[in-house]
Amino acid sequence: MYQADIAIVGAGMVGLALARSLKEADLSVILIDTTPIAKPLSEQPELRVSAFNAANKQVLEQLGVWQHLDQQRLSAYTQMQVWDQDSFGRIQFSSEEMGTSELGHIIENQSLVNALHHQVSQQPNVQMLPSTRIAKVLAGQSETMLMLDSDEVVSCRLLVGADGANSAIRKYANFPLTFKDYGHTAIVATIKTAAPHGKVARQVFTPTGPLALLPLSDPNLCSIVWSQNSQQADELLALSNSDFAKALQVAIEGDVGEIGVESARMHFPLTMRYARQWLSDGLVIIGDAAHTIHPLAGQGANLGLQDAFALADSLQKLAAEQAAFHQARQLRAFERARKSEAVKMIAAMESFKQLFGGSHPLKKLIRGVGMCTADAIPVIKQRFITQAMGW
Known part of the structure; x- marks a missing residue:
């Protein structure tokens, strides 16, 4: 016993x-x-990768764990770019604004x-x-x-x-x-981009769900999490790798150049x-x-x-x-x-899912004005980034 x-x-x-x-x-x-x-x-x-904030990094260091991570595969990100597809709404955060060396890290689970x-x-x-x-x-x-x-x-x-x-x-x-069934399926894969990711974590909100590009330790590799409504996800999963890559390029609006799929695609339903x-x-x-x-x-x-x-x-x-x-x-x-x-x-x-879902012109206007306003006002922007870092 x-x-x-x-x-x-x-x-x-x-x-x-x-x-x-x-x-x-x-x-x-x-x-x-x-x-x-x-x-x-x-x-x-x-x-399977996750984004870890600065607060949890600090605790993991104190526990003597961070030091034993494979440092060659550890990926710090120094910027975050978030935007609304086909809209003027955009906000960007940087570690420089916070006086830190990074905003967080992408780590393989x-x-x-x-x-x-x-x-x-x-x-x-x-x-x-x-x-x-x-x-x-x-x-x-x-x-x-x-x-x-x-x-x-x-x-x-x-x-x-x-x-x-x-x-x-x-x-x-x-x-x-x-x-609650979010009505979304998350598609996860590793992609290679023609342009280096530059240690930037990117997220674009599309009418059918958000797409995140998480920078990995290789300057041209990113992990994607593409959350789409179930019907759209089924259609994307049925595509060949080359057609899936083209769909990614359209969704990300060419922000990282030509894209290639480097792994199998995994998917799972999203439930709260x-x-x-x-x-x-x-x-x-x-x-x-x-x-x-x-x-x-x-x-x-x-x-x-x-x-x-x-x-x-x-x-x-x-x-x-x-x-x-x-x-x-x-x-x-x-x-x-x-x-x-x-x-x-x-x-x-x-709230984010409801606000950024759909393509109604009034919703897109509200999102665009809100994101641009937050990007232009340092106090609001700093509050967002402080919360994201876990402080």
Whole structure:
């Protein structure tokens, strides 16, 4: 039998970040995942990448994780350009305006997982159980038993669900879930551009959904996230690579020159999810298990990491006070604070989606005037960029 104070189910970025953040806590941790955790990176850039803000970079540095990222594949961006297709509306942000060296970084998800795994695997208070499935969860008053498919048993005081959007732990807890189909499908691929990306993150809003070009470490490679209404996405996915590249060039309005598709195209439906309850005695959920949002602002991964850091902070304080850290009442302040941040982000993404969707002339005029006004007024612009950087 394995025994631990905390069992974290899900060893992705969020679960690993929680384990790493507990490195100095007087708490034992078991980390469980259904797949191998650390994996070698492919020669070509991984398809799943995320934009990480300056605030999370700072925490990852403090945790000794940032230093173990593959620096050759790390991509800082120094500018952000956002515009409305076929309109005068445009806004641009730069690190120079903020007095910083960069606005954020584009990181392959697996690269961050590998760096986190490297550090967590050296923590004496953590055991990892990769390629392990949970067959059954039995909750008691003071402990929870996890029956593994290997016939082993894990005993813990607090079970943490960091197991993603389709969280088995959330379903086991029967936490009520609000969800909405965005009616969009995200298409993800790596592309090569004739013109160097210049460390610029680009996003164009089209009538059928936003297209983001995220600069990678190679000056001519970008990762795209093209969120389109489902019908348009099906049509794009049916195109050959050359025709898909032409459609990209039209959408981006020739901003990066000729485009070539360098990878397979992956796609997935976009759904907003929000768990109306995150806690019960002996159980808590974080990250995508608690909330998923539209990727148009690239804040999903940042929100999940902040959940992990906030939960770790609460658990460490409670452990230091020898309080019953597994009881829901002790973690209620954490839940309130993080639910508030999640709700604000969900509302903001919905507002952006509604405002920038469609091609009605009046809507386009309002968008154009708003973007140009924000671009021209330093105070408004600085507020936007400060929030994007996580400060």
